Amino acid sequence: MPTATGETIISFREAAKVFDGRKGAEVRAVDGVTLDVRAGEIFGVIGYSGAGKSTLVRLVNALERTTSGAVVVDGTDLTGLSEARLRPVRAGIGMIFQQFNLLSSRTVAGNVAYPLEVAGWSAARRRERVRELLDFVGIADKADVYPAKLSGGQKQRVGIARALATNPKILLADEATSALDPETTHDVLALLQRVNRELGITVVVITHEMDVVRSICHRVAVMEHGKVVELGDAYQVFSAPTQEVTRRFVSTALKDRPSVAVIERLRTRHAGRIVTVGVDDVTGSSAHVTHVLREHGVDGTIVYGGITEVAERPYGSLTVELVGPDDAVRAALAGLRSVTDVVDHGTARDPLGAPDEGNDR
Numbered sequence: 001m002p003t004a005t006g007e008t009i010i011s012f013r014e015a016a017k018v019f020d021g022r023k024g025a026e027v028r029a030v031d032g033v034t035l036d037v038r039a040g041e042i043f044g045v046i047g048y049s050g051a052g053k054s055t056l057v058r059l060v061n062a063l064e065r066t067t068s069g070a071v072v073v074d075g076t077d078l079t080g081l082s083e084a085r086l087r088p089v090r091a092g093i094g095m096i097f098q099q100f101n102l103l104s105s106r107t108v109a110g111n112v113a114y115p116l117e118v119a120g121w122s123a124a125r126r127r128e129r130v131r132e133l134l135d136f137v138g139i140a141d142k143a144d145v146y147p148a149k150l151s152g153g154q155k156q157r158v159g160i161a162r163a164l165a166t167n168p169k170i171l172l173a174d175e176a177t178s179a180l181d182p183e184t185t186h187d188v189l190a191l192l193q194r195v196n197r198e199l200g201i202t203v204v205v206i207t208h209e210m211d212v213v214r215s216i217c218h219r220v221a222v223m224e225h226g227k228v229v230e231l232g233d234a235y236q237v238f239s240a241p242t243q244e245v246t247r248r249f250v251s252t253a254l255k256d257r258p259s260v261a262v263i264e265r266l267r268t269r270h271a272g273r274i275v276t277v278g279v280d281d282v283t284g285s286s287a288h289v290t291h292v293l294r295e296h297g298v299d300g301t302i303v304y305g306g307i308t309e310v311a312e313r314p315y316g317s318l319t320v321e322l323v324g325p326d327d328a329v330r331a332a333l334a335g336l337r338s339v340t341d342v343v344d345h346g347t348a349r350d351p352l353g354a355p356d357e358g359n360d361r
């Protein structure tokens, strides 16, 4: 029976993978992970190098086996399954890689046809399916070209077409855009979004780039030292991070909060009071901010900041110079605090804030 959208399609239950490291020391690459990926979602796993992301995702197609705990894929517990029993599970999972892993001796069409040959499709059905897939990923004109002649983005499109060939339910993307420039990354992410929306395929994205999660993931797990340290709706996790590692990812992507040095320069350059106000669709919006300032007769000049999207919802902050009578500025600050989070940096004469305020979110 097909897995209905929203039902669990991949379940990690206290899953652990321990490797023998150098000199017999154990490496707990995945350390007791419990989480469910839902059918039909784009699920992100983000973490720095060595956090255990690749190992976690390799447990899904049993390229690695759990040392303890279990991984259940589309209703099948993979624990202890023979290679023969794993075959149908693996047939339901496609995978793409950072280095594309294309066969250099085969043309684009030959690469995409490969899994179909292995699965025993007839030549006629293969031809038709390859044409359909190359059309879907937008490189039908490259069918007879060899990988060496393709750009990185085109190679990843071939990788995606090949991964989709046998109609998998799940697509695993391990750092699929890490070798690509920003524009190509954008195109490939848009293609993964189409794979999810148009074909209904569950996509698990492994990345160390916040921008990838920000632009396409519905839910996200943040990994550190083999453990999931934060898990949930991508917007919630990144708009209210509870862990330091998550805060670091957010600040690398948004760059909307001024650093200590920038705040000092802003205070010197502007005579008014410098404050940073959060903007999101739960608490404040820039309309709220301007409304409060107008209400109190305070002038607000935007001097720093940025609003972007996380999971297709607005998020960021604006740093504003407030100018007006002291009482009015104080009242405006109180008004802003009632609608959103506010960091008051004070003025050049009366500076405020912790030494590392600029890095805090």
Ligand SMILES: Nc1ncnc2c1ncn2[C@@H]1O[C@H](COP(=O)(O)OP(=O)(O)OP(=O)(O)O)[C@@H](O)[C@H]1O
Pocket (backbone or CB within 6 Å): 019, 020, 021, 027, 028, 029, 047, 048, 049, 050, 051, 052, 053, 054, 055, 056
């Ligand atoms: N086959 C292996 N043998 C021994 N240790 C391993 C093996 N595979 C991974 N590790 C170790 O497990 C830990 C997690 O590695 P993993 O590749 O899963 O992390 P990652 O978050 O994907 O990082 P990266 O993006 O650098 O691959 C690392 O310390 C790594 O050195």
